Amino acid sequence: MESKNSPQEIDEKKENTMTSERKLAHLQICLEHDVQSRNITTGLEDISFVHHATTDLNMEDIDLSIKIFGKKLQFPLIISGMTGGHSFAQQLNDFLSQVAEKTRIGMGVGSQRAALEDTQARESFEIVKKNAPKTLKIGNIGAGQIVEGLNSTDLKDIVSMISADAIAFHFNPLQESIQPDGDTNLHELIEKVTQLINESSTPIIAKEVGSGFSRFDITRLKKSGFSGIDIQGAGGTSWAGVESIRAEDPIYKKAGEVFWDWGLPTAISTIFAKESFNGHIIGSGGVRNGMEVAKLLALGADAAGMAIPFLFAIQDHSIEKSLKYIDEIAYQIKLTCFLTGCQTIEDLKSVPLIISGKTADLLRAYGIDPREYSSRPN
Numbered sequence: 001m002e003s004k005n006s007p008q009e010i011d012e013k014k015e016n017t018m019t020s021e022r023k024l025a026h027l028q029i030c031l032e033h034d035v036q037s038r039n040i041t042t043g044l045e046d047i048s049f050v051h052h053a054t055t056d057l058n059m060e061d062i063d064l065s066i067k068i069f070g071k072k073l074q075f076p077l078i079i080s081g082m083t084g085g086h087s088f089a090q091q092l093n094d095f096l097s098q099v100a101e102k103t104r105i106g107m108g109v110g111s112q113r114a115a116l117e118d119t120q121a122r123e124s125f126e127i128v129k130k131n132a133p134k135t136l137k138i139g140n141i142g143a144g145q146i147v148e149g150l151n152s153t154d155l156k157d158i159v160s161m162i163s164a165d166a167i168a169f170h171f172n173p174l175q176e177s178i179q180p181d182g183d184t185n186l187h188e189l190i191e192k193v194t195q196l197i198n199e200s201s202t203p204i205i206a207k208e209v210g211s212g213f214s215r216f217d218i219t220r221l222k223k224s225g226f227s228g229i230d231i232q233g234a235g236g237t238s239w240a241g242v243e244s245i246r247a248e249d250p251i252y253k254k255a256g257e258v259f260w261d262w263g264l265p266t267a268i269s270t271i272f273a274k275e276s277f278n279g280h281i282i283g284s285g286g287v288r289n290g291m292e293v294a295k296l297l298a299l300g301a302d303a304a305g306m307a308i309p310f311l312f313a314i315q316d317h318s319i320e321k322s323l324k325y326i327d328e329i330a331y332q333i334k335l336t337c338f339l340t341g342c343q344t345i346e347d348l349k350s351v352p353l354i355i356s357g358k359t360a361d362l363l364r365a366y367g368i369d370p371r372e373y374s375s376r377p378n
Ligand SMILES: Cc1cc2nc3c(=O)[nH]c(=O)nc-3n(C[C@H](O)[C@H](O)[C@H](O)COP(=O)(O)O)c2cc1C
Pocket: 026, 027, 030, 080, 081, 082, 083, 109, 110, 111, 140, 168, 170, 207, 208, 209, 210, 232, 235, 236, 237, 284, 285, 286, 287, 305, 306, 307, 308, 309, 311
């Protein structure tokens, strides 16, 4: 006999499908359109290392490994959370998790909201736990969902779904505002997030999606008990841009255009985090090569995250292409260490840096003297 759904069940089903469809549209837009920042940059282009012509290291001895959230990574690199929920996302998570495990870099998954709403979507996340038992795995859920009532039972489910070492709560008020059904009631956000962190035995990371965190934010995140901050500053993929392309209503379409470049550049937000935050810092948002990874580590990050470059690397399902891409990034980090006389990632964290251009102007405007970085001992 055909079972009939109640109106409430029909509504819930519609919402589940909407969440998965929205995630699929995001993937397609990112692959088919230019969604990069237009008039704002990460600021990393204003940061230079001091070249050591007399470097006396054996390049082969340089150790790029780090320990973060209890896991040892071979390189200080994390695939930022992107996908999950639908069959295309499952394929991507399948390939990306194999790549992460093979190269022993970290991997974040995209929002697990779809899997909480619809058990059929769970497999697209569970594949990550199966493929990558050893390396760092980071779960993901929107902070807005916590305001909506996500509780510690849901959080435990999110953790166990991928056997997560840490969970990222993504803060994306801009993205949510460029869509008709976005989570824009964020009343008591920090109180509710703090309560959930207190109830969690898994470390929680605060993650933006492309606008970074201000000093004010970082002070609040620290007080709330976050164990990590994943910067995701401006200068890379613009989520106002993605939503503007997806929007049909001119209100959202135009707002997305106007706010396309909104946010704090990745370099500036990473410097702010390093000023006062004691937990792990992931430098991210617009990171596109190994020298930029090294620059973020020198500014105070413990690892760097990249999203869209991995989407392009894995889009044709070539694990080899992605492995080659990671080899290239790792070699560029190593080369930066070699040319600055750093044997380890720890050494890289204190090398002198020359900060010029707009980033130096911005630092001065925020009361930071860029010479603090150039006067570090060689
Ligand atoms: C296709 C795609 C889907 C994404 N989905 C999520 C998500 O579900 N949760 C999240 O926190 N961030 C998500 N992001 C944002 C990224 O993690 C990252 O913060 C942002 O794209 C900036 O990094 P990038 O400049 O390296 O792309 C997504 C990014 C891409 C490209």
